[in-house]
Amino acid sequence: MSSTADRIQTRMAELSLKHKDLVNTTGASKGAVSHWLSGVNTPSGERLLSLARLLKTTPDWILTGTELPEGFRQIETWDDSTPLDDDEVEIPFFKDFSFACGSGSIGEAIANETRKLRMSKSTLRNLTITKENAVAAIASGDSMSPTIKDGDTIHVDLGRKNIKDGKIFAVCIGGLFYCKRLYNLPFGGVRIVSDNSEEFPEIQLTAEEIKKQDFHIIGWVWQISTMERW
Known part of the structure; x- marks a missing residue:
């Protein structure tokens, strides 16, 4: 079974993301991101949400590997200007x-x-x-x-x-x-x-x-x- 660190690294590879991309997007320190990638710690709070948007997936999938939407590789990131879904x-x-x-x-x-x-x-x-x-x-x-x-x-x-x-x-x-x-x-x-x-x-x-x-x-x-x- 894959770990949180494994899932983050997998999505980074699929999206051609670097260590610095996670630092710049989430606002976490280089050391904190290194801890995520090595499995020492896991992201939480606003940084978890920012990381999920960067990786084009959900916080639940990052942390547990579950509740991953169908076809997640095509999911678009959203920001404050993205319209809300009907639900x-x-x-x-x-x-x-x-x-x-x-x-x-x-x-x-x-x-x-x-x-x-x-x-x-x-x-x-x-x-x-x-x-x-x-x-x-x-x-x-x-x-x-x-x-x-x-x-x-x-x-x-x-x-x-x-x-x-x-x-x-x-x-x-x-x-x-x-x-x-x-x-x-x-x-x-x-x-x-x-x-x-x-x-x-x-x-x-x-x-x-x-x-x-x-x-x-x-x-x-x-x-x-x-x-x-x-």
């Missing part, structure tokens, strides 16, 4: 969502965000997520490892803020952005749980502490675009 929408894509975490600022941040991700209307429709409530962001840190790794892309439904025990939510605590599993506690309290519980102990807030610490739920994390690392 596509664009959603805001935040490289750093923490700046938008403060109460009342998310709507303004969404309106001003120029980076976009394209996704299928049917995917959102099947989950009853409206386009207006769909955003994506780059995750940072390892508090939710191994479920969410540093650099993964998370998709958030801003319309689902009611806690369903054990689900992962994007939350704001004291102006800082986190992804955590939430559980209801009696009298309006909440349990805030990290999957990496050894390094990040559970937090419990009463209803009064929720107000004092400016805790609020941004939305439900409904999809995590992750990858294995060597």
